[in-house]
Amino acid sequence: MTIIITAFERSPDGGKGLARDTRVRWAIEEVGRPYEVRLLSFSAMKEPAHLALHPFGQIPTYEEGDLVLFESGAIVLHIADHNAGLLPDDANARARAITWVFAALNTVEPPILDLANAKILEGNKSWSMARLPLVEDRVRVRMRLLAARLGDADWLNGAFSAGDLMMVSVLLRLRASGILDEFPNLATYVARGEARPAYQRAFAAQLAINAG
Amino acid sequence: MTIIITAFERSPDGGKGLARDTRVRWAIEEVGRPYEVRLLSFSAMKEPAHLALHPFGQIPTYEEGDLVLFESGAIVLHIADHNAGLLPDDANARARAITWVFAALNTVEPPILDLANAKILEGNKSWSMARLPLVEDRVRVRMRLLAARLGDADWLNGAFSAGDLMMVSVLLRLRASGILDEFPNLATYVARGEARPAYQRAFAAQLAINAG
Numbered sequence: 001m002t003i004i005i006t007a008f009e010r011s012p013d014g015g016k017g018l019a020r021d022t023r024v025r026w027a028i029e030e031v032g033r034p035y036e037v038r039l040l041s042f043s044a045m046k047e048p049a050h051l052a053l054h055p056f057g058q059i060p061t062y063e064e065g066d067l068v069l070f071e072s073g074a075i076v077l078h079i080a081d082h083n084a085g086l087l088p089d090d091a092n093a094r095a096r097a098i099t100w101v102f103a104a105l106n107t108v109e110p111p112i113l114d115l116a117n118a119k120i121l122e123g124n125k126s127w128s129m130a131r132l133p134l135v136e137d138r139v140r141v142r143m144r145l146l147a148a149r150l151g152d153a154d155w156l157n158g159a160f161s162a163g164d165l166m167m168v169s170v171l172l173r174l175r176a177s178g179i180l181d182e183f184p185n186l187a188t189y190v191a192r193g194e195a196r197p198a199y200q201r202a203f204a205a206q207l208a209i210n211a212g
Numbered sequence: 213m214t215i216i217i218t219a220f221e222r223s224p225d226g227g228k229g230l231a232r233d234t235r236v237r238w239a240i241e242e243v244g245r246p247y248e249v250r251l252l253s254f255s256a257m258k259e260p261a262h263l264a265l266h267p268f269g270q271i272p273t274y275e276e277g278d279l280v281l282f283e284s285g286a287i288v289l290h291i292a293d294h295n296a297g298l299l300p301d302d303a304n305a306r307a308r309a310i311t312w313v314f315a316a317l318n319t320v321e322p323p324i325l326d327l328a329n330a331k332i333l334e335g336n337k338s339w340s341m342a343r344l345p346l347v348e349d350r351v352r353v354r355m356r357l358l359a360a361r362l363g364d365a366d367w368l369n370g371a372f373s374a375g376d377l378m379m380v381s382v383l384l385r386l387r388a389s390g391i392l393d394e395f396p397n398l399a400t401y402v403a404r405g406e407a408r409p410a411y412q413r414a415f416a417a418q419l420a421i422n423a424g
Contacts, residue, residue, distance in 0.1 A: 051357075051360075055315075055357055055358065055360070055361035056315070056319050056354065056357050056358075057357065058319075066304060067304045067307060067308075068308075069307055069308065069311050070311055070315070071311050071314035071315050071318060071319065073314040073317075073318060074307070074310050074311035074313070074314040074315075077310065077314075078307050078310070092278060092279045095279060095281055095286070095290050095293075096279075096280075096281070098286050098289065098290070099281050099282055099283050099286035101286070102283035102285040102286040102289075102317070103267075103268070103282070103283050103286075105285075105314070105317065105318050106283060106285060106317050106318065106321075107268050107270075107283065109318075110322045110325065113322065114326065121346075122343075122346070125339070125342075125343070126339070126342070127337070127338070127339030127342070127343060130337075130338070130339070131334075131337070131339060134333075134334070142268065145263075145267055145268050145269065146267065146268075148263075148267070149263075149267035
């Protein structure tokens with residue numbers, strides 16, 4: 001069955017790979033499936049046809065036959081569940097890898113998104129400069145603990161898994177702030193993820209759309 | 213194998229059931245398993261013994277024999293995966309239910325947590341009053357779309373599932389702000405979740421610890 005995902009017609013990041021379709025592309029590339037992409041304008045994302053697929057009017061979505069999914073975490077987990085290569089076979093190791101998917105999305109990404117919001121949505125507010133250090137420090141608290149857990153390991157839970165795919169994807173959103181580079185083992189970890197051929201293919205595919 | 217979870221020795225909410233152990237207790241109660249609780253002080257949560265279980269020094273954790281998990285989303289999904297009652301049997305319906313777990317944690321909860329942070333962590337800042345309406349409106353954007361999707365259905369995806377358990381748990385955190393009651397079908401949805409016997413048992417168990 002053909003996989004169809006949705007992505008921005010013009011990504012707000014201009015092709016830096018930070019939109020959430022990149023995570024899904026990466027997962028699909030890791031398991032070696034073909035896929036098609038339907039591009040959406042910002043206005044099309046808010047129209048009934050797309051809201052029927054994604055109730056919050058965002059990208060990506062995932063269609064495969066009758067199945068329609070949204071939420072990049074759920075999509076990556078579905079791909080990992082139904083194709084070899086992104087989750088270990090051992091039941092306990094599998095549950096641990098899934099824990100890291102949630103940790104990436106729920107513990108690490110929220111303060112990183114807050115930082116982006118503080119700069120983008122509130123960058124012109126009177127409080128912006130005074131508030132920014134507080135928001136940055138909330139990110140650093142999480143980074144410090146993540147860096148301590150990773151230590152000098154290559155990946156978070158043994159072999160590369162969906163948990164690493166999601167954590168690297170989330171940490172990439174922090175690089176432009178300079179905070180990622182304050183944690184050398186995390187910066188190396190992210191570079192290790194980016195070096196994977198499947199990531200390279202996913203990145204190139206989204207860049208081809210957005211750099212036109 | 214006995215399930216052991218961790219919870220606050222003294223919850224910051226004083227027993228309102230908003231700490232994340234309540235979600236896990238609720239899931240365990242829905243599937244009818246016995247469990248034990250290990251209570252932790254705030255200082256014990258940051259010590260090496262607990263950081264070995266939870267790299268971010270939070271609650272809850274989940275232990276079952278050799279398996280140790282953290283992240284309430286991963287724990288609830290693990291419980292749902294290994295016990296009947298929280299996920300449909302049909303593969304597509306199951307994937308949809310899991311999508312709602314992620315939607316609750318990644319799309320709906322972040323702006324609700326931002327609102328809590330704006331009041332608790334930044335309530336004494338000079339910008340607090342001016343900024344609050346912006347943060348509240350970001351919550352309302354998501355609530356409006358969620359309310360539209362739920363419509364007059366009882367649950368988000370057919371029968372009650374782990375997705376509803378997580379969404380109700382997240383929306384409970386919004387009630388004190390008054391914003392939940394701006395969306396009558398969502399308020400009713402939350403009340404429907406709270407009325408479940410398994411939720412009642414989970415709520416009573418955490419209250420017994422925190423109302424002492």
